[in-house]
Amino acid sequence: MAAEPRGAAAHERDGGGAITDALSLFASRLSRRRFGDDELRVLEAALSSGGDVAAMLATRSEARRLLRERSTEAFAAAAAEEAGARLSVADFFARAFALAGDVESCLATRYEALLLREAKYSDDPHLHVSHDEWLTFAQDSLDNGFYAIASKAFANALVHNHSSTLDSTNPILKKSKINDIRGLQNLAKSLSGQRSVQAQSAEYMKRKAPSISEKCNLQSEKPKLPGNMMFRLGIKTRNTQKLLCSRKRNLEDV
Known part of the structure; x- marks a missing residue:
């Protein structure tokens, strides 16, 4: 060959x-x-x-x-x-x-x-x-921090709410599942807004970094301030993940 x-x-x-x-x-x-x-x-x-x-x-x-x-x-x-x-x-x-x-x-x-x-x-x-595909994709996006896409996917999952997952003869159970999805969608929207603010802040600090570096006469080419900013963002991200896990556990217990 x-x-x-x-x-x-x-x-x-x-x-x-x-x-x-x-x-x-x-x-x-x-x-x-x-x-x-x-x-x-x-x-x-x-x-x-x-x-x-x-x-x-x-x-x-x-x-x-x-x-x-x-x-x-x-x-x-x-x-x-x-x-x-x-x-x-x-x-x-x-x-x-x-x-x-x-x-x-x-x-x-x-x-x-x-x-x-x-x-x-x-x-x-x-x-x-199907509803299940949209819901699985929405949860994957939420778990990995892509909140804007997750919010849209949860919305699509709600539109496709006639699958076997939600086609229950128990109207109370069906309503509970729909409310769970809406709760996750609202959480994704909230996290998306927070991330947007953080991204704008990080971008602002990147633009400010060169002038700050010159004023302080730093020898290093990498300003310290953006590094500190990323550290704080890392802490916020970790706290966000904890919030997400807690919210999901609460939804599962309902």
Whole structure:
């Protein structure tokens, strides 16, 4: 069997990162628009290769960069194709991002796929998006800190409230479950607003940092203030997670 061709991108550098030999096979297959289970196995093998932890982390980081770059190209190329082809591409990259540990890109891709199915296959019994799917996606988004998307997904779960999960002969139980979802949606909205304020504050401090550094005549190129800001944001994030876990436990006890 002939050896798998390796693209020129296998050794090129982009922003200081290089596609390693372990990823060159995967990159070659992506360049030829091969998006299947075999390619995912190649990626998994590449991510598990490496002589030490540092090498594996570097490979994982480069895999994320590669996937983001190639997914943009793939979605652009699939834009003119039928919805089924676009869903296939989205499913592949969602799983690939999950393997690479890129939670944000994975959730974003899953969300786009759900919206596409919602728009194109609402009457298809096999492809329409169910209440359970929206609820699972909403909870995943909430757990990982993507509160704005979680809020929208909870709203969609409420719209699709005729699935077996909520189709109960007990109206009190059904109302209780709906209230639970609304409670989580409100929590996501609240956390989204808090995060927005924190993000604006962090951006402001980034802009102020250079002038503060000059006034204090600091020798280091990294101002201390943004680091302190990130520390405080980290504490707030941890407290937010505790609040979320507590809220979920309370909802489960209801």
